[in-house]
Amino acid sequence: MGFSERPTDSPPDLSMIREAHRILRAILPPTPVRTFPHLNRQLGAEVWFKLEAWQPTGSFKVRGALARMSRLRPEERACGVVTASAGNHGLAVAFAARLLSGIPVTVFVPETAAPNKVRALEAFGVRLERAGRTYAEAHAAAVAFAQHQGACYLHAYEDPWVVAGQGTIALELMEALPDLDAVLVPVGGGGLISGIARAYQALAPRTRIIGVQTEASPALAASLRDGRLYEDDPAGPTLADGLAGGVGAWAYQLALEGAIHEVLVVREETLLEAIGWLAAEAHLIVEGSGAVGIAALWETGPRWAGQRVAVVLSGSNLEGEILLRGLARYLERRTEDSADRSRAPVGA
Known part of the structure; x- marks a missing residue:
């Protein structure tokens, strides 16, 4: 009765994003934007971070979950909610269900889900099911379970109200930082960039919306390169577990339409150093999926000179071991750079 895998065939329009914004304003305060002079000097740009890592569950995903679940009908609440997730969704x-008076929740995660995210899910007391090695396999198991149970299935990145919720980030950015030249957005399944792109397409089309993926899982970039959609794309080992796997049809279509202007692909070693830099210099704990925008700025540095750019730092649910590796790599590079400067001839 409550089952719905993909409620519509198109992403939300501006009216839905504005309605999601109205819903969320009563629940979530806008996340801050911050700039860091060190990075601005390095790039010759004005760079702003949108701190979605400071959301109550440690990622932007809470926007979409609250926007969607606040609209559940009484019979859907009674049947419960099922979803598949790499962790953050x-x-x-789980957070939205607790806030909205105890809606029953079942979450399917792949066996490869990050242990810290699994522990956090267990602490919420949801029914947790492990299925398959990839998000796509967990998703298939979750859909079958929801159909059998008659429960409401919440798609992580192709439910219009979920995507409308993510799109509220764009409305906050436009209010805080008008006239941006570009917004850098992490891309996994594509719900975040789909919502942001829809809002900017309608209200500020001059701003370039640029997706960022890692070389281990570049599904959207590969889809655009090859002219075919990779919805189930095997990912290599990656620091950005939340971006691993295929991309959804909505993000692909928006890129073909020009609402998503470009997709950058970054190296894993640059991403590791970006995680360390954020912790050591910006004093921010940001998971790999959220730090890809910083890696992209570094790898394409000269192109940003003179521009005003926002980077969505999408989450903070970082494994301690990866944080330590990132800090070690960044501090090693900083030491190398200092040594190189000390050896440089006077006047060089």
Whole structure:
């Protein structure tokens, strides 16, 4: 009765994003934007971070979960909610269910889900099911379970109200930082960039919306390169577990339409150093999926000179071991750079 895998065939329009914004304003305060002079000097740009890592569940996903679940009908609430997640979407659904008076939740995660995210899900007391090695396999198991149970299935990145919720980030950015030249957005399944792109397409089309993926899982970039959609794309080992796997049809279509202007692909070693830099210099804990925008700025540095750019730092649910590796790599590079400067001849 409550089952719905993909409620519509198109992403939300501006009216839905504005309605999601109205819903969320009563629940979530806008996340801050911050700039860091060190990075601005390095790039010759004005760079702003949108701190979605400071959301109550540690990622932007709470926006979409609350926007969607606040609209559940009484019979859907009674049947419960089922979703599949690499971790952050499941945490957002669990948080929203608790805030909205105890809606029953079942979350399917792949066996490869990050242990810290699994522990956080367990702490919420949701029904947790492990299925398959990839997000796509967990998703298939979750859909079958929801159909059998008659429960409401919440798609992580192709439910219009979920995507409308993510799109509220764009409305906050436009209010705080008008006239941006570009917004850098992490891309996994594509719900975040789909919502942001829809809002900017309608209200500020001059701003370039640029997706960022890692070389281990470049599904959207590969889809655009090859002219075919990779919805189930095997990912290599990656620091950005939340971006691993295929991309959704909505993000692909928006890129073909020009609402998503470009997709950058970054190296894993640059991403590791970006995680360390954020912790050591910006004093921010940001998971790999959220730090890809910083890696992209570094790898394409000269192109940003004179521009005003926002980077969505999408989450903070970082494994301690990766944080330590990132800090070690960044501090090693900083030491190398200092040594190189000390050896440089006077006047060089």
